[in-house]
Amino acid sequence: MTSKRFVLTFHPDATGQPITYNLIKKFDIMVNIIKADVSPGEIGHLVMEMTAPAKVLKEGMEYIRQQKVECEPIDKKITCRQDLCIHCGACSAVCFAGALTMKRDSAELLFEPEKCVVCELCLKACPLKLFSIDLG
Ligand code: SF4
Ligand code: SF4
Missing domain, CATH: 3.30.70.260 (ACT domain)
Structure with missing residues (x-):
């Protein structure tokens, strides 16, 4: 399978x-x-x-x-250097798939890779360029 x-x-x-x-x-x-x-x-x-x-x-x-x-x-995968994230929310604003959201309680970024459709919008949105494409 x-x-x-x-x-x-x-x-x-x-x-x-x-x-x-x-x-x-x-x-x-x-x-x-x-x-x-x-x-x-x-x-x-x-x-x-x-x-x-x-x-x-x-x-x-x-x-x-x-x-x-x-x-x-979908062969590619998005990875994020979350250890360097400043939780500005710019990436979550462009992620229509809902893979990047801000936690309600702490306003920290939550990345759920299983929801990602590899649209690549977060790559441009992040001011610190923390996202990259893993071609597998
Ligand atoms: S590539 Fe697109 S769907 Fe995946 S995390 Fe980035 S903005 Fe969201
Ligand atoms: S845009 Fe970059 S710095 Fe801002 S919340 Fe997303 S990953 Fe973190």
């Missing part, structure tokens, strides 16, 4: 197929939706983790692309 995260981009003219339902029913892929922002007639994004044998994952990706939906694996 292989688990991998993907970013799906839905264009307004995508077929409207129930993609996640078909991935589960037709391909027997385990699907875990991490973040969804999809509305009819607009460009939408879905971040999800798929788990299945590698060959089946490939078939699932091909199926998604046949529905006019872009499907890109």
Whole structure:
């Protein structure tokens, strides 16, 4: 079994197929939706983790692309030098995925890498340049 995260981009003219339902029913892929922002007639994004044998994952990706939906694996990883952080909050303000938030009680930065979609916005936002990309 292989688990991998993907970013799906839905264009307004995508077929409207129930993609996640078909991935589960037709391909027997385990699907875990991490973040969804999809509305009819607009460009939408879905971040999800798929788990299945590698060959089946490939078939699932091909199926998604046949529905006019872009499907890109997330291979990169963001790392943060949190030991040097001054908790200014600039990175949390740009992190739409909710991977970077300020703790309510202490106003300290909380980084939850499992929510990261590697949009790279925090790299530019941090005044101390504490973020970097790990290409694995
Ligand atoms: S790369 Fe994007 S999603 Fe990941 S922590 Fe930075 S701003 Fe958030
Ligand atoms: S932008 Fe940099 S210094 Fe500011 S809270 Fe984020 S990691 Fe810390």
